[in-house]
Amino acid sequence: MQKTRVLHQSDIFQAVELIKQGGLVAFPTETVYGLGAPIFLRKSIQRIFDVKGRPSNNPLIAHISDLDQVLRIAKNPPEVFFKLADVFFPGPLTIIVEKREDVPDEASGGLSTIGIRMPDHPIALELIDALGVPLAAPSANLSGKPSSTCVEHVLQDFSGKIAAVIDGGPCCLGIESTVLLLSEQGPRILRPGFVTQEMLSEVLSIPVQIGSKEQGGYSPGTQFRHYSPQATVKLCYQTQPEQLKPHAKKQIILKEVSQSNLFASLRKADQEGYDEIVIICTPEMQADSALMDRLTRAAEKKD
Ligand code: TXA
Ligand code: MG
DSSP states (O other): OOOOEEEOGGGHHHHHHHHHTTOOEEEOOSSSOEEEEETTOHHHHHHHHHHHTOOTTSOOEEEOSSGGGGGGTBSSOOHHHHHHHHHHSSSSEEEEEEBOTTSOHHHHTTOSEEEEEOOSOHHHHHHHHHHOSOEEEOBSSOTTSOOOOSHHHHHHHHTTTSSEEEOOOSOSSOSOOEEEEOOTTOOEEEEOOSSOHHHHHHHHTSOOEEOOTTTTOOOGGGGSOOSOOSSEEEEEOOSOGGGSOOOSSOEEEEOOOOTTTHHHHHHHHHHTTOSEEEEEOOHHHHTOHHHHHHHHHHTSOOO
């Protein structure tokens, strides 16, 4: 058991030292906290999967701070990659392209592709810049649990198991990046996020598909149960909560859930010992495909 240190922006050089020595460090981004290791450091990458309990075929995203780093990990990235990067980097978009052979298979979950994202957060950018290599990082939560949007969440899941977390306060967006696959079949969203289908189509001037397994949209991460608190999550599409039947179990009704407070609300309900979380899905929420994606997956039945 190690003591997990809580570092601040002024301590980034210490975070860099810990990472170079093989330690795992969680860091803030504008979406959620990430748990990072240099992409070429196989041992540390392996540790990320171990501490998260993450299936080894679920690939990590490579976080960059400069477009020059793209060529160290991507093989002949297409022009559209740079067109999108020009508009959306830094920001909540991950773009999947063919990877270079020397990018460890451990990081890419055995796939020949790699997701690339430049986070829009000064701490993340400074950290990657100081390391000088892309930082492979999944969201900083135990596999299957809600992502972490503040330091307390990271410590709930990893206290004593990782070297440090850098405190950047609460993440401003609160849900993970949009994941976009670029392939010969055209662009396809594998995970909805703040950057929408419409925003992407407008920049690319071609339609962008929404991926599903049947249509060949393949994201290993979407096959697993996800975002789930201990409590059972139920979605309610009636806006009048009094229509809900009273329940024997310890139940909380959440009425104003948004992208930015979703994961914090789920984690808080667990901390407070609720058995069941009922979420009222207003028409406004139902129009938010990224939010509904996370909600429906959080509400999937436990095996
Ligand atoms: O906002 C975010 O994206 C956060 C912050 C930390 O950057 N990261 C994040 O990483 O959410 P993670 O590992 O929790 O989710 C990455 C998702 C998974 O569903 C994974 O399967 C998918 O992206 N993914 C990554 N690389 C892929 C690839 N090469 N092909 C298909 N799906 C990929
Ligand atoms: Mg995740």
